[in-house]
Amino acid sequence: MDFLGGFRVGSQMGGGENGFCTLMDYVGKGGENVGDDLVVLFGHLQYACKRIAALVASPFNSSLSKSTGIAGGSGGSISGRDAPKPLDIVSNEIILSSLQNSGKVAVFASEEDDAPVWIADDGPFVVVTDPLDGSRNIDASIPTGTIFGIYNRLEELDHLPVEEKAMLNSLQSGAKLIAAGYVLYSSATILCASFGSGTHAFTLDHSTGDFILTHPSIKIPPRGQIYSVNDARYFDWPEGLRRYIDTVRQGKGKYPKKYSARYICSLVADFHRTLMYGGVAMNPRDHLRLVYEANPLSFLWSKLGVEVLMEKVEFYQFSRSSCIKDFRCFWGVWMIWQS
Numbered sequence: 001m002d003f004l005g006g007f008r009v010g011s012q013m014g015g016g017e018n019g020f021c022t023l024m025d026y027v028g029k030g031g032e033n034v035g036d037d038l039v040v041l042f043g044h045l046q047y048a049c050k051r052i053a054a055l056v057a058s059p060f061n062s063s064l065s066k067s068t069g070i071a072g073g074s075g076g077s078i079s080g081r082d083a084p085k086p087l088d089i090v091s092n093e094i095i096l097s098s099l100q101n102s103g104k105v106a107v108f109a110s111e112e113d114d115a116p117v118w119i120a121d122d123g124p125f126v127v128v129t130d131p132l133d134g135s136r137n138i139d140a141s142i143p144t145g146t147i148f149g150i151y152n153r154l155e156e157l158d159h160l161p162v163e164e165k166a167m168l169n170s171l172q173s174g175a176k177l178i179a180a181g182y183v184l185y186s187s188a189t190i191l192c193a194s195f196g197s198g199t200h201a202f203t204l205d206h207s208t209g210d211f212i213l214t215h216p217s218i219k220i221p222p223r224g225q226i227y228s229v230n231d232a233r234y235f236d237w238p239e240g241l242r243r244y245i246d247t248v249r250q251g252k253g254k255y256p257k258k259y260s261a262r263y264i265c266s267l268v269a270d271f272h273r274t275l276m277y278g279g280v281a282m283n284p285r286d287h288l289r290l291v292y293e294a295n296p297l298s299f300l301w302s303k304l305g306v307e308v309l310m311e312k313v314e315f316y317q318f319s320r321s322s323c324i325k326d327f328r329c330f331w332g333v334w335m336i337w338q339s
């Protein structure tokens with residue numbers, strides 16, 4: 001048992017009884033004290049994620065999706081890998097309605113929507129999210145996750161037309177995030193977040209419904225022995241990346257042990273494992289969304305002092321004719337540079 005600022009820190013084996021530090025304790029006045037508005041926002045966000053955790057674990061998943069007839073949803077005309085899956089849409093609605101109820105959000109920008117939604121003129125925050133990442137894998141019960149980032153609303157844009165200010169607020173630079181995180185839906189449900197100093201993980205105690213602080217101020221192991229990348233794309237990679245992976249596979253890098261490969265193809269799960277065990281995780285394709293995935297996760301890494309490489313961010317040029325979903329980037333995280 002550990003102590004943090006007067007709170008007992010639970011372990012995943014521990015209960016959520018009195019004395020454990022819950023997420024709401026942590027963000028509140030007795031903990032990091034992120035400010036009343038953000039506390040309220042997190043109260044609603046964690047509630048939404050608990051509902052999504054229950055949804056993805058539900059035995060009624062597939063019948064729910066089929067019977068509600070939302071499979072085509074708002075994205076009926078979209079095809080292939082971008083076609084929204086039913087649980088994505090349900091998760092999106094859950095988060096949106098929770099944030100609307102919070103009264104603290106001006107703009108909600110989700111990977112599931114073509115355009116950001118303006119919620120409330122006086123909401124102090126802008127929330128960007130991928131409500132259910134990895135949902136392509138859900139029929140096989142592979143872990144999924146919610147990714148979120150939070151900005152302050154740009155008051156200097158208040159005079160603009162709604163659509164324009166919603167878009168510009170959502171396209172703020174990742175460097176302006178005030179908080180970001182993810183929720184992993186796996187054998188445990190884990191909410192991992194940074195509010196600007198350090199990165200902390202909270203594990204859902206199903207007996208009380210509280211997220212308990214289980215991993216305060218996470219430190220990535222200085223040396224990992226795992227690389228995480230979709231290496232079916234090996235022949236599409238740049239030469240330098242192929243050389244790097246070949247080097248660590250053979251144990252010929254600075255760390256003289258052969259690396260192992262782990263790739264779930266569920267970003268939050270691959271990210272969380274890398275956070276826990278170290279190593280290198282990347283997606284060297286022009287595929288991940290800058291606003292909903294790469295920026296929030298990079299914010300977390302940067303609070304850990306980890307080097308984040310993002311390329312192709314020139315996509316991040318505001319253009320009125322572009323869909324926010326099209327801002328994509330190559331994304332890589334180097335825990336340790338060692339080729």
Ligand SMILES: O=P(O)(O)OC[C@H]1O[C@](O)(COP(=O)(O)O)[C@@H](O)[C@@H]1O
Binds near residue numbers: 133136230267287288
């Ligand atoms: O097919 P790749 O390049 O391995 O990409 C897999 C990545 O795509 C994702 O499924 C995200 O894709 P979507 O945003 O289209 O859902 C991640 O969870 C995963 O890390």
